[in-house]
Amino acid sequence: MEHEENTDQFLEFFVEGAKKLGFTFDESILGKFHLYYKELSFWNRSVNLTGLKTEQEQAVLLFADSLAGSLAFRENSSLSIIDIGAGGGFPGIPLKLAFPSLKVTLLEPRGNKTAFLHTVIGKLELAGISVLQKRLEACRSFIHEEDKWDIALSKAVSLEAILPHIKNILKKDGKLVVFRSSNIDNPEKLQGMTIEKEIPYELPYEFGARVLSVLKHVP
Numbered sequence: 469m470e471h472e473e474n475t476d477q478f479l480e481f482f483v484e485g486a487k488k489l490g491f492t493f494d495e496s497i498l499g500k501f502h503l504y505y506k507e508l509s510f511w512n513r514s515v516n517l518t519g520l521k522t523e524q525e526q527a528v529l530l531f532a533d534s535l536a537g538s539l540a541f542r543e544n545s546s547l548s549i550i551d552i553g554a555g556g557g558f559p560g561i562p563l564k565l566a567f568p569s570l571k572v573t574l575l576e577p578r579g580n581k582t583a584f585l586h587t588v589i590g591k592l593e594l595a596g597i598s599v600l601q602k603r604l605e606a607c608r609s610f611i612h613e614e615d616k617w618d619i620a621l622s623k624a625v626s627l628e629a630i631l632p633h634i635k636n637i638l639k640k641d642g643k644l645v646v647f648r649s650s651n652i653d654n655p656e657k658l659q660g661m662t663i664e665k666e667i668p669y670e671l672p673y674e675f676g677a678r679v680l681s682v683l684k685h686v687p
Contacts, residue, residue, distance in 0.1 A: 469682045477504050481524045481673070485532025489539075491566060500565055500592050501531060507588045509672075517556035522541045528675050533647065534559030535566055535634055537621050539667045540645045540682045546570050547618040549654045550637060552604055553625035558622070559583055559647070564597050572597040573617065575604065604629070616642065622648045631659040635685070644683040653680050662686045 479502055486493065493501070505526065508517055520526045524626035537559045541547055545567035551560030564572045574597070575581050589597055601637045604625070610616050616639045622630060627646050634644050644661065651666050652658075661683040668679050 478502065478523045478527050480600070481527035482531050485528040486535055489532060489535050489669065490530070491549070493524055497565055498526075498540070501571045502564075504557075504561060504588055504592060507584075509590060511584045511587075512556075513534070515584055517581065517584060527594070528671055528673055530556070530558050531562050533535050533671060533678065534562035535621065536669050537563055537645055537647070537678055538567065538677065539669065539680050540643065541619055549573070549619045550575055550600075550617040550619060552620055552630060554585065554599075555581055555624055557588060559622050560597070561585075561588065561594075563621075566595055568578050570596070570598070574599045575607075577601060577603040577606075584629060604633045604637075607633065613639060616666070619643050619645055621647075628648070631661065638685070638686070641656045642685070644647060646681045646683070647672040648681050649677075651679055658683060660686055 471568055479498060482501060483498070483666050492614055518526060518530060543649050546569045548571040549560065549563070550573040552575050553578040557574060560572045560574045564570055574601065576585060579601065582599050585599045589599070589684055606635045614628055618639055619642060620634060630644065638644065644666065652663060655663055664684045666679050666681050668677060670677055
């Protein structure tokens, strides 16, 4: 069953936001982004998937901003990534739509949100993406290196909460990518990680400057 929503301006805002980050999409992919937005809007009535209220805020701060995560790996889109605290699927699902060859895992502990994620993955007919209903601290070290991920990303979980557990899920040469409003100002407290680079970018509609912090294990 499709859910009718007043989403007339969503695509306009999203296209502009994506363009600011260097993305253009054909009509079929834009249609999937639009369907994703409609499902999010419908479920958000009963499940707290986002506190952002307007189409513009959601189109830019959720959907378009998620695409900025690719600034850390755009030259290699066949990696495995895990989205820590995926919530409504950000940044994992927008990145999967933009880069279909990514192998994506959405890590989300709450059952009502994982129900949404399973539903929207099915409606978008996405392959190579899975949902893992666990808390990050419950992800003990994986026995085999190949069971870990190349890149871990998070828009919603604080760096301080991630660092004690990140080695349990990242491959030896893996990277942690965190969406931030400013550069990391205490690099000495990164618990065995080091800053590889921090990538600044701008969002449209005066939503301002953001930073993508890319961390790696200290050799």
